[in-house]
Amino acid sequence: MSEYTLEDKLRILSDAAKYDAACTSSGVDRKGASGSLGSCQASGICHTFASDGRCISLLKILLSNECVFDCRYCANRRSNDIERASFTPDEVCTLTMEFYRRNYIEGLFLSSGVRQSPDKTTELMYEAIYKLRVVHKFRGYIHVKAIPGASQELVERMGFLADRMSINLELPTADSLKTLAPHKSRDSITKPMRLIQSGIAMNRLALNKNPAMDRAYGNDMFKNSIFKDSGMRFIDTDKKLPSARYEREDFVPAGQSTQMIIGATQETDYQIMKVSQALYTGFDLKRVFYSAYVPVNDDSVLPVIGTPPPLLREHRLYQADWLLRYYGFTTDELLSEDRPNFNILLDPKCDWALRHLEYFPVEINRADYETLLKVPGIGVKSARRIIKARRCGMLNFDDIKHMGVVLKRAVYFITCLGKTMIPLRIEENYITNCLTSNDRRDIHKLSDYNSYRQMSLFDDYSFNAPYTAEDTCKALSGQL
Amino acid sequence: MCCIYDAWASKAGHENVRLMIDGEFEYELFTEYIMSETVHEKFYKVIRAIQQKISMEAYTVVYRAAMSFEKERLDIIYRFLIDGFKYGGRALYDYRLESVRQINRIAKKAGNESHLFLGFIRFEEMKNRVLFAQIEPKCNVLTLVAPHFEERMPDENWIIYDKKRRLAAIHPAGRQYYISMLTDAEVEQIRDMYENDTYEFLWRVFFNTIGIDERKNPACQRNMLPMWYRDCMTEFAEDKKSCVV
Numbered sequence: 001m002s003e004y005t006l007e008d009k010l011r012i013l014s015d016a017a018k019y020d021a022a023c024t025s026s027g028v029d030r031k032g033a034s035g036s037l038g039s040c041q042a043s044g045i046c047h048t049f050a051s052d053g054r055c056i057s058l059l060k061i062l063l064s065n066e067c068v069f070d071c072r073y074c075a076n077r078r079s080n081d082i083e084r085a086s087f088t089p090d091e092v093c094t095l096t097m098e099f100y101r102r103n104y105i106e107g108l109f110l111s112s113g114v115r116q117s118p119d120k121t122t123e124l125m126y127e128a129i130y131k132l133r134v135v136h137k138f139r140g141y142i143h144v145k146a147i148p149g150a151s152q153e154l155v156e157r158m159g160f161l162a163d164r165m166s167i168n169l170e171l172p173t174a175d176s177l178k179t180l181a182p183h184k185s186r187d188s189i190t191k192p193m194r195l196i197q198s199g200i201a202m203n204r205l206a207l208n209k210n211p212a213m214d215r216a217y218g219n220d221m222f223k224n225s226i227f228k229d230s231g232m233r234f235i236d237t238d239k240k241l242p243s244a245r246y247e248r249e250d251f252v253p254a255g256q257s258t259q260m261i262i263g264a265t266q267e268t269d270y271q272i273m274k275v276s277q278a279l280y281t282g283f284d285l286k287r288v289f290y291s292a293y294v295p296v297n298d299d300s301v302l303p304v305i306g307t308p309p310p311l312l313r314e315h316r317l318y319q320a321d322w323l324l325r326y327y328g329f330t331t332d333e334l335l336s337e338d339r340p341n342f343n344i345l346l347d348p349k350c351d352w353a354l355r356h357l358e359y360f361p362v363e364i365n366r367a368d369y370e371t372l373l374k375v376p377g378i379g380v381k382s383a384r385r386i387i388k389a390r391r392c393g394m395l396n397f398d399d400i401k402h403m404g405v406v407l408k409r410a411v412y413f414i415t416c417l418g419k420t421m422i423p424l425r426i427e428e429n430y431i432t433n434c435l436t437s438n439d440r441r442d443i444h445k446l447s448d449y450n451s452y453r454q455m456s457l458f459d460d461y462s463f464n465a466p467y468t469a470e471d472t473c474k475a476l477s478g479q480l
Numbered sequence: 481m482c483c484i485y486d487a488w489a490s491k492a493g494h495e496n497v498r499l500m501i502d503g504e505f506e507y508e509l510f511t512e513y514i515m516s517e518t519v520h521e522k523f524y525k526v527i528r529a530i531q532q533k534i535s536m537e538a539y540t541v542v543y544r545a546a547m548s549f550e551k552e553r554l555d556i557i558y559r560f561l562i563d564g565f566k567y568g569g570r571a572l573y574d575y576r577l578e579s580v581r582q583i584n585r586i587a588k589k590a591g592n593e594s595h596l597f598l599g600f601i602r603f604e605e606m607k608n609r610v611l612f613a614q615i616e617p618k619c620n621v622l623t624l625v626a627p628h629f630e631e632r633m634p635d636e637n638w639i640i641y642d643k644k645r646r647l648a649a650i651h652p653a654g655r656q657y658y659i660s661m662l663t664d665a666e667v668e669q670i671r672d673m674y675e676n677d678t679y680e681f682l683w684r685v686f687f688n689t690i691g692i693d694e695r696k697n698p699a700c701q702r703n704m705l706p707m708w709y710r711d712c713m714t715e716f717a718e719d720k721k722s723c724v725v
């Protein structure tokens with residue numbers, strides 16, 4: 001191997017890591033301590049924003065981009081002739097510590113190509129994060145990838161050091177995976193996922209917590225929620241008592257996540273969302289990320305190089321994902337076999353509301369929290385504000401506007417004290433027209449990829465924080 | 481805080497009182513009065529009253545509001561306290577009240593800005609491994625951000641300098657941070673300690689690589705990270721140069 005400088009390695013190995021969507025530093029609170037460096041904040045902190053507008057929170061690098069696998073969608077695949085480099089575990093530690101001290105990052109996101117073998121690779125990754133935690137006493141955030149095919153024991157050992165672990169599902173169906181990633185199998189992905197899941201559950205039980213991950217804002221209490229009674233699922237399946245280590249040490253406290261590539265294969269949005277829902281309920285994942293495919297290889301089964309990544313589609317999937325995780329929706333409410341893809345013109349919540357006008361209008365002064373959340377233009381924060389403010393007296397349109405309700409969307413679906421804000425026809429075509437003319441300009445920009453650059457997904461057009469994948473305050477303040 | 485006390489005690493009638501901040505002492509809404517003993521007492525009286533008669537959360541909101549850059553903030557706080565003392569803890573959520581809308585609006589500004597600075601502050605390593613950061617915040621965020629770094633980096637010597645207000649949060653390793661005014665000479669002295677730092681360079685290498693060209697979106701980037709924050713951020717500075725010195 002040629003001699004690369006640290007600079008070369010950083011360039012090569014961050015370039016190789018950039019397609020991973022997850023850069024969140026959220027999900028765990030850990031105080032700092034004297035004698036060590038670092039702390040974690042549950043809301044996560046964005047440190048900067050890259051030229052593509054995505055949040056940078058972690059030092060996102062591969063340990064090595066050498067790879068013995070040949071996944072057809074990946075720039076690092078064995079058959080590509082590219083610069084190959086590897087960090088030593090010590091280099092990873094130094095970069096993390098020095099970047100962290102200068103407040104560039106919340107921590108490390110370490111992934112890797114498969115160098116020699118899954119186990120060899122994982123051992124090196126383990127060494128890096130072990131040194132970081134134990135030698136350098138680093139208390140910041142660590143997200144580490146599990147390599148498909150690595151031994152269970154190694155994966156488990158990493159879990160006691162990491163805050164979050166992830167293993168990418170890559171493609172929504174086992175068939176696509178087989179075609180595009182011949183060295184991976186559904187099994188080699190779901191096995192470690194299951195292992196991490198049960199580790200998390202054991203750890204949580206040992207800490208006297210609900211074995212299922214916490215879901216924000218009581219989504220697990222809603223009658224329809226995909227998380228309803230999620231804690232109960234562990235009761236029959238997991239009779240194992242926590243082993244001593246799970247009682248003493250945290251195991252992946254920020255939960256596990258995964259990522260699917262969008263647009264490299266033919267799956268519909270419905271299929272993708274079904275898979276996400278199954279991952280949330282069956283594997284208790286904290287997050288599923290969606291990554292619009294950017295073609296990097298000339299390959300007959302893949303979109304040609306230069307095909308723009310399907311960003312609007314990715315955006316819709318994130319919106320729907322939010323609806324599952326925070327708003328008590330299920331996939332089957334949003335899509336079906338007959339309507340397998342999201343509406344280009346309307347966000348999934350508006351789209352749903354228009355097909356269910358029988359639930360509307362909703363009276364702001366009476367509706368329960370769950371019902372308020374289903375109203376387009378009302379988000380988690382404004383719904384909570386409404387509930388609290390109502391205790392003091394009746395609310396009118398002016399009041400709720402100041403509470404963050406986006407009236408230009410909500411107005412078609414609500415009444416205050418029995419009155420609508422403007423004379424309305426509760427009729428699908430009429431409202432659709434009103435809503436889309438609001439948004440048409442933005443949508444146009446979104447679907448036209450050249451001018452897509454001009455467009456920010458964070459404009460009021462819909463809720464904030466879609467693909468920055470950062471669970472910051474932004475994510476929740478948005479009024480979907 | 482003390483003027484709030486005085487205004488209250490004066491019984492002039494709330495309609496007749498309007499609290500203004502002397503431009504010169506803008507940044508010292510809380511601190512300027514602490515100097516004298518008698519006033520010290522008033523200051524705590526007001527704080528205690530807010531915490532007990534309204535709520536702890538209301539105190540947090542009032543504190544943030546006081547740190548905002550809104551000219552009318554003192555009066556907004558005063559108006560809110562009138563309602564707060566009248567209605568108690570629930571007042572904070574009663575958006576039917578104009579005072580509540582106003583105070584939440586300005587407190588949110590200070591809260592948001594200080595949250596962003598938790599991520600956007602950039603330390604530069606000086607000689608002796610001292611970490612120095614400069615910011616030019618709109619709101620007076622120093623006391624809102626310093627506790628975060630104190631907890632996170634207890635063993636580091638660091639300084640966060642608010643250039644606009646000439647105030648610094650100074651944290652000697654292993655001790656508590658304190659707020660102090662810096663003279664020009666002191667700032668110069670610190671800047672003379674700047675050394676060229678390879679990690680600054682490496683950070684720029686990382687930053688410039690990690691964006692995906694096919695998804696380039698400067699508008700979104702600007703939206704999330706407005707230009708005015710960038711002056712003091714390492715990744716937007718030229719090579720071999722401090723972004724603040």
Ligand code: SF4
Nearest residue numbers: 067069071074077113
């Ligand atoms: S395992 Fe597949 S996806 Fe991962 S680096 Fe190797 S080729 Fe790329």
